[in-house]
Amino acid sequence: MSKNIKLWIVHCILVIFVIITILPLVWMLSSSFKMNSEITSITPTFIPKTFTFKNYLNVQKNFNFLRYFANSLFITVVITGIVIYTSTISGFVFAKYEFRGKNILFSIILGTMMIPWCVTIIPRYSMVLAVDGLDTYLAVIIPAAVSGFGIFMMKQSIVTIPEEMLEAARIDGASEWFIFHKIILPLSQNAISSIAIFQFLWSWEDYLWPYLIFSSEEKQVLAVGLKNFNGRYGTDYGGLFAATTISIIPVIIVYLIFQKRFIDGIAASSVKG
Amino acid sequence: MTNRDTLHKQEIFSLKNIVVSGLVLFYIIFIIIPISIAFVGSFHQWNPLKGTYTFNGIENYIRVFNNELFWSSLSNTLVFTFVVILFRIIIGLGIALILYSSIVRCKTFFRAAFYMPVVTPLVAVSFIWVWMYNPQMGLINQILGTHNNWLVNKDTALGSIMVMTIWKDYGYAVVLFLAGLYSLPKDCYEAAKIDGASGVKLFKYITLPLLKPMTLFVVITSIISYLQTYIQILVMTEGGPGTSTYVTSYLIFDEAFVKYNFGYASAISFIMFIVIGMLTFISFKISSEKGGQGNE
Numbered sequence: 266m267s268k269n270i271k272l273w274i275v276h277c278i279l280v281i282f283v284i285i286t287i288l289p290l291v292w293m294l295s296s297s298f299k300m301n302s303e304i305t306s307i308t309p310t311f312i313p314k315t316f317t318f319k320n321y322l323n324v325q326k327n328f329n330f331l332r333y334f335a336n337s338l339f340i341t342v343v344i345t346g347i348v349i350y351t352s353t354i355s356g357f358v359f360a361k362y363e364f365r366g367k368n369i370l371f372s373i374i375l376g377t378m379m380i381p382w383c384v385t386i387i388p389r390y391s392m393v394l395a396v397d398g399l400d401t402y403l404a405v406i407i408p409a410a411v412s413g414f415g416i417f418m419m420k421q422s423i424v425t426i427p428e429e430m431l432e433a434a435r436i437d438g439a440s441e442w443f444i445f446h447k448i449i450l451p452l453s454q455n456a457i458s459s460i461a462i463f464q465f466l467w468s469w470e471d472y473l474w475p476y477l478i479f480s481s482e483e484k485q486v487l488a489v490g491l492k493n494f495n496g497r498y499g500t501d502y503g504g505l506f507a508a509t510t511i512s513i514i515p516v517i518i519v520y521l522i523f524q525k526r527f528i529d530g531i532a533a534s535s536v537k538g
Numbered sequence: 539m540t541n542r543d544t545l546h547k548q549e550i551f552s553l554k555n556i557v558v559s560g561l562v563l564f565y566i567i568f569i570i571i572p573i574s575i576a577f578v579g580s581f582h583q584w585n586p587l588k589g590t591y592t593f594n595g596i597e598n599y600i601r602v603f604n605n606e607l608f609w610s611s612l613s614n615t616l617v618f619t620f621v622v623i624l625f626r627i628i629i630g631l632g633i634a635l636i637l638y639s640s641i642v643r644c645k646t647f648f649r650a651a652f653y654m655p656v657v658t659p660l661v662a663v664s665f666i667w668v669w670m671y672n673p674q675m676g677l678i679n680q681i682l683g684t685h686n687n688w689l690v691n692k693d694t695a696l697g698s699i700m701v702m703t704i705w706k707d708y709g710y711a712v713v714l715f716l717a718g719l720y721s722l723p724k725d726c727y728e729a730a731k732i733d734g735a736s737g738v739k740l741f742k743y744i745t746l747p748l749l750k751p752m753t754l755f756v757v758i759t760s761i762i763s764y765l766q767t768y769i770q771i772l773v774m775t776e777g778g779p780g781t782s783t784y785v786t787s788y789l790i791f792d793e794a795f796v797k798y799n800f801g802y803a804s805a806i807s808f809i810m811f812i813v814i815g816m817l818t819f820i821s822f823k824i825s826s827e828k829g830g831q832g833n834e
Binding site: 282 | 552562564572651791811814
């Protein structure tokens with residue numbers, strides 16, 4: 266087979282997959298600018314005939330969408346920030362310190378990643394109920410503050426930082442906290458990027474726990490809001506497309522910001538794992 | 539090592555001590571205690587709405603095993619998990635191999651494109667696909683020229699959800715396999731080429747065995763996450779038509795937070811926990827028996 270034909274076939278396969286992958290997302294985006302009559306018409310269009318922003322305005326008018334958006338953003342940013350910090354500092358301790366029970370603790374942390382959500386969610390719910398924590402932001406944030414996945418990733422990455430570097434800093438009189446904040450954190454940017462992307466996505470799309478915790482509408486998150494919106498305005502397709510588009514944008518932005526470093530990050534941790 | 543230990547021995551509030559005690563505390567409160575409560579609860583008639591919490595031995599477990607819906611949901615879960623993992627690996631590995639070859643241009647673009655659905659929230663993606671499958675306005679019927687109501691027809695409902703899940707997740711496998719390929723030792727290939735190995739042989743005897751740890755990683759993380767699938771079901775079919783798309787995690791959600799049978803739902807959860815543990819163990823076993831190249 267000549268090299269040109271090969272080149273052509275290979276790129277064709279890739280382009281077909283790109284189209285399959287992107288098409289639903291592009292269709293959603295374009296439909297969010299269409300009038301409802303155009304979306305449901307028998308002769309479908311791909312590019313909107315009449316371009317309208319009405320759907321986006323209606324979503325906010327009928328349904329306090331910005332409120333859900335702000336709640337999700339707040340909860341997600343706080344959880345992601347906390348998880349990055351707790352993962353890095355725990356990863357640092359597991360990578361660079363010795364203590365009794367270290368291996369047992371680490372195996373427990375890894376092992377618990379295998380526990381299905383359904384085992385712990387009922388007791389957690391009754392625990393929150395018992396401390397009167399329903400309908401509070403803390404009930405959503407605190408149980409998510411530590412991530413086994415994050416600790417594992419950070420340990421894998423921090424192990425590769427040479428011991429001499431830390432020794433040199435210690436000889437200069439640096440405290441352990443100083444070493445962590447000024448050496449370990451800045452050197453872990455790749456792994457931190459992948460945790461940022463994953464954790465942001467996971468918190469952003471988390472459905473069941475916020476659904477159980479929040480009873481007042483002004484605290485509810487976007488994932489639950491989207492489902493409620495669908496239940497209440499199920500025929501307002503334009504609105505649904507607009508709402509869904511809005512709910513995707515923040516994760517895509519986070520992905521684009523971190524994506525360069527991120528691929529190196531997951532590559533490193535999973536191969537060695 | 540000993541030098542450092544003596545230096546920091548006196549400090550009780552050292553970074554290490556604070557972190558370790560924090561972790562221990564967190565895992566006791568949010569993992570150990572909940573598991574214990576769930577385990578004990580699974581032997582009780584436990585319903586917070588009715589306010590009941592009475593011991594009933596293994597009755598919950600007996601009820602689970604006599605429940606036909608449990609068995610059909612478990613079989614749906616296993617079929618779903620198996621098919622989605624299979625396609626995820628075939629497509630993921632195939633595309634990773636293509637992207638790895640030196641003749642491909644615009645690698646970063648392709649990689650980023652394949653990864654888009656992975657970073658899109660599952661609730662949103664599920665909605666998009668509900669409309670994709672919509673018999674009137676959906677793209678699927680328009681493209682295929684069919685008149686099927688995919689999610690309401692009980693022969694296609696589960697399959698349609700599987701297709702959507704494969705679409706969302708194969709990009710993650712692409713990135714992982716690509717990472718695996720880039721980390722392969724180059725000297726293996728050179729040695730094999732000098733010995734006259736052809737492309738197919740290189741792939742079969744060198745690339746595939748060396749990718750085994752990565753494949754195992756993908757299989758195990760997939761098993762754990764797909765056995766717990768419920769969001770797609772909740773958004774797309776709510777278990778219907780009839781009960782044909784019930785998966786076990788959706789059954790648990792339904793029993794726990796729609797009917798508030800906490801004890802019964804805990805019993806199903808523990809059975810699910812054991813299923814996940816067993817399947818993970820089996821995949822470890824299979825991978826260490828076959829070939830046994832010993833690079834795990």
